Amino acid sequence: MKTAIEIENLAHNYGLVKALKPLNMSIESGTLFGFIGPDGAGKTTLFRILTSLLLPTQGKAKVLGLDVVNDFRKLRPLLGYMPGRFSLYQDLTVEENLNFFAKLFKTSIEENYHLIKDIYDQIAPFKNRLAGKLSGGMKQKLALSCALIHKPDLLFLDEPTTGVDVVSRAEFWEMLRKLKNHGITIVVSTPYMDEAALCDKVALIQKGKILQTDSPQNIMENFSKPLFSVKSINRNSLSKDIETFGKTDSFYWFGDSIHWIGSDDKDADLLRIYLQQKKHEDLEIEKINASIEDCFMDLMKGNHE
Amino acid sequence: MKGFIIKEFLQIFRDYRSMAILFGIPIAQILLFGFALNMDLNNAHIAIVNKSGDSKSIELINKINSSDYFIVDQVFNSEKDIEAAFQQGEIKEVIVIPEDFSARLATNQKVELQVVADASDPNTASILVNYTQAVVSSFQQQNIKGSSTSLPLIQVESRFKYNESLKSVYMFVPGVFTIILMLVSAMMTSISIAREKELGTMEILLVSPITPVQIILGKVFPYVLLSFINAGLILLLSAFVFGMPFSGSITLLLAEALLFILMALSLGIFISTVSNSQQTAMLLSMFALLLPTILLSGFVFPIKNMPDVLQWLSHLMPGKWFIIIVKAIILKGAGIAELWKETLIIFSMTLFFIGLSVKKFNIRLSTN
Numbered sequence: 001m002k003t004a005i006e007i008e009n010l011a012h013n014y015g016l017v018k019a020l021k022p023l024n025m026s027i028e029s030g031t032l033f034g035f036i037g038p039d040g041a042g043k044t045t046l047f048r049i050l051t052s053l054l055l056p057t058q059g060k061a062k063v064l065g066l067d068v069v070n071d072f073r074k075l076r077p078l079l080g081y082m083p084g085r086f087s088l089y090q091d092l093t094v095e096e097n098l099n100f101f102a103k104l105f106k107t108s109i110e111e112n113y114h115l116i117k118d119i120y121d122q123i124a125p126f127k128n129r130l131a132g133k134l135s136g137g138m139k140q141k142l143a144l145s146c147a148l149i150h151k152p153d154l155l156f157l158d159e160p161t162t163g164v165d166v167v168s169r170a171e172f173w174e175m176l177r178k179l180k181n182h183g184i185t186i187v188v189s190t191p192y193m194d195e196a197a198l199c200d201k202v203a204l205i206q207k208g209k210i211l212q213t214d215s216p217q218n219i220m221e222n223f224s225k226p227l228f229s230v231k232s233i234n235r236n237s238l239s240k241d242i243e244t245f246g247k248t249d250s251f252y253w254f255g256d257s258i259h260w261i262g263s264d265d266k267d268a269d270l271l272r273i274y275l276q277q278k279k280h281e282d283l284e285i286e287k288i289n290a291s292i293e294d295c296f297m298d299l300m301k302g303n304h305e
Numbered sequence: 306m307k308g309f310i311i312k313e314f315l316q317i318f319r320d321y322r323s324m325a326i327l328f329g330i331p332i333a334q335i336l337l338f339g340f341a342l343n344m345d346l347n348n349a350h351i352a353i354v355n356k357s358g359d360s361k362s363i364e365l366i367n368k369i370n371s372s373d374y375f376i377v378d379q380v381f382n383s384e385k386d387i388e389a390a391f392q393q394g395e396i397k398e399v400i401v402i403p404e405d406f407s408a409r410l411a412t413n414q415k416v417e418l419q420v421v422a423d424a425s426d427p428n429t430a431s432i433l434v435n436y437t438q439a440v441v442s443s444f445q446q447q448n449i450k451g452s453s454t455s456l457p458l459i460q461v462e463s464r465f466k467y468n469e470s471l472k473s474v475y476m477f478v479p480g481v482f483t484i485i486l487m488l489v490s491a492m493m494t495s496i497s498i499a500r501e502k503e504l505g506t507m508e509i510l511l512v513s514p515i516t517p518v519q520i521i522l523g524k525v526f527p528y529v530l531l532s533f534i535n536a537g538l539i540l541l542l543s544a545f546v547f548g549m550p551f552s553g554s555i556t557l558l559l560a561e562a563l564l565f566i567l568m569a570l571s572l573g574i575f576i577s578t579v580s581n582s583q584q585t586a587m588l589l590s591m592f593a594l595l596l597p598t599i600l601l602s603g604f605v606f607p608i609k610n611m612p613d614v615l616q617w618l619s620h621l622m623p624g625k626w627f628i629i630i631v632k633a634i635i636l637k638g639a640g641i642a643e644l645w646k647e648t649l650i651i652f653s654m655t656l657f658f659i660g661l662s663v664k665k666f667n668i669r670l671s672t673n
Binding site: 048051052053054055072076077079081083085086087088089090091092096099100101102103104105106146147 | 307308309311312315316319320504505506508509510511512513514515668669670
């Protein structure tokens with residue numbers, strides 16, 4: 001496997017703010033790689049450095065074997081980049097935008113149409129509509145088409161699914177899978193932890209620090225803490241009561257139940273007794289396998305402390 | 306490049322606001338200056354106090370009345386009525402003809418005409434007095450010719466060259482021309498580049514094979530064309546609506562205009578390299594370009610009357626040199642032989658700003 005991105009001791013400060021702490025990692029060619037982390041974690045900063053838009057404060061990064069600082073002229077044409085903010089010309093139509101970006105990269109829509117066909121077919125009915133008047137999901141599809149039009153070797157997508165409805169998000173990830181099959185390395189960032197499971201490999205990033213890099217399967221399998229789902233009819237006092245329970249390691253709302261981590265499997269029985277004393281009815285406590293979100297919640301909690 | 310230029314045109318034509326700035330402002334300005342700020346006086350209402358009442362004085366009154374400048378509204382017999390006439394506000398000037406008017410005139414004695422003007426508007430008053438003197442002196446000449454015993458009179462005959470009738474159109478067309486080209490060219494380019502930054506499209510442009518020089522050229526080209534059309538429009542308006550005569554070469558004028566447009570555009574690009582939002586770009590163009598150009602270019606205030614420091618500053622105003630060029634070509638019919646110095650100055654300024662913008666143009670996002 002070839003290496004698409006190699007990062008060595010890379011860091012970036014905005015004045016006194018350490019946006020990115022010294023970072024070492026590599027990303028293999030042909031993978032769908034996800035950076036998962038909350039807003040302000042440093043994802044955009046990292047992407048801007050890797051796309052040569054920002055100079056790192058320290059360290060080195062090689063993308064497609066080219067240095068992001070010195071070889072930026074050679075590097076830029078090989079990259080496809082979709083910034084986090086919708087960055088197309090809102091006063092141009094769908095078709096005009098696509099044409100413009102094709103010409104910018106000295107290619108034509110026809111030449112690489114096979115790449116964007118699946119995506120573009122969905123927005124083609126609106127090709128004469130101004131880009132600014134498209135819905136959120138449509139905008140992202142158009143932006144993706146524009147980023148792909150020159151058949152880049154490496155695609156950077158900065159939070160492509162933020163502000164997009166659930167159905168469009170699922171469609172979007174489906175497209176990324178297909179693109180991967182065309183041999184394009186895709187690096188994507190997202191604040192939605194559930195999307196991590198859709199990547200080949202993920203890196204959890206928080207406060208400018210990478211907490212873990214692995215495949216989602218490995219991350220989930222390596223989670224060893226006792227994790228339980230707790231449900232009660234009396235939702236309002238549930239979290240308060242769990243908080244006062246002495247054996248609680250951590251807990252958080254997960255949909256309509258609370259995910260609770262103790263220090264031992266046996267603690268769950270103690271929790272049941274404790275909650276019954278607190279007059280919780282229809283109590284459901286069951287051991288569950290960690291989802292990727294559970295793993296991240298746990299990792300992020302560790303980083304906070 | 307071609308794609309970029311096409312995109313730029315599409316954006317300009319689709320944005321009604323920039324179209325309005327591009328073509329609406331020039332037309333509105335030239336018409337405003339032409340009609341509203343007209344400093345020429347025609348048909349001013351005046352009164353005459355005729356103490357003499359003889360045929361010579363009637364002759365003078367007729368002469369005054371028949372000129373385009375004055376309408377003699379009232380003829381009084383005594384000075385007592387002057388105050389009341391001014392109070393009503395209709396009358397701007399009163400001429401008092403003395404009792405012994407014809408007698409002294411016949412014997413070639415000095416005649417004193419009293420001219421009283423309403424100086425609550427000093428500009429109008431002084432212009433009216435000048436006009437009166439002109440009419441009276443021409444009347445005097447006619448009468449002296451008729452007399453056989455004429456004494457050799459020394460008479461100062463002033464002639465306002467290049468603008469015989471002191472028409473204000475001649476004054477404002479070069480100024481407005483300069484300001485509009487400056488405003489439209491510099492402001493539009495700076496806003497359009499700042500917009501790419503503000504909306505994040507610059508980010509994508511940077512991560513593409515297009516070079517800063519290409520981006521700048523792609524931005525400049527459409528505006529050169531549109532500003533040039535604008536220049537033609539202003540000249541046509543001033544020629545056909547306000548009767549501005551063109552004594553010089555139109556080709557030279559257009560060539561100089563093209564150079565000045567390029568200068569303004571490069572200045573606009575320079576502004577955009579130091580501003581990150583459309584608003585900053587607009588305010589910078591307004592205050593850093595427009596006001597100094599209006600105030601220091603000699604358009605509104607004569608440069609010769611300024612303190613030394615301001616005179617020096619005025620040399621830095623590209624507009625000043627362009628106004629000199631435009632005036633010289635339009636009014637004096639000057640050629641490049643007389644204007645090479647000013648042309649060279651604008652040319653160097655253009656090179657300076659283009660160089661500066663290309664150098665300052667960020668190939669990356671700013672780091673703060």
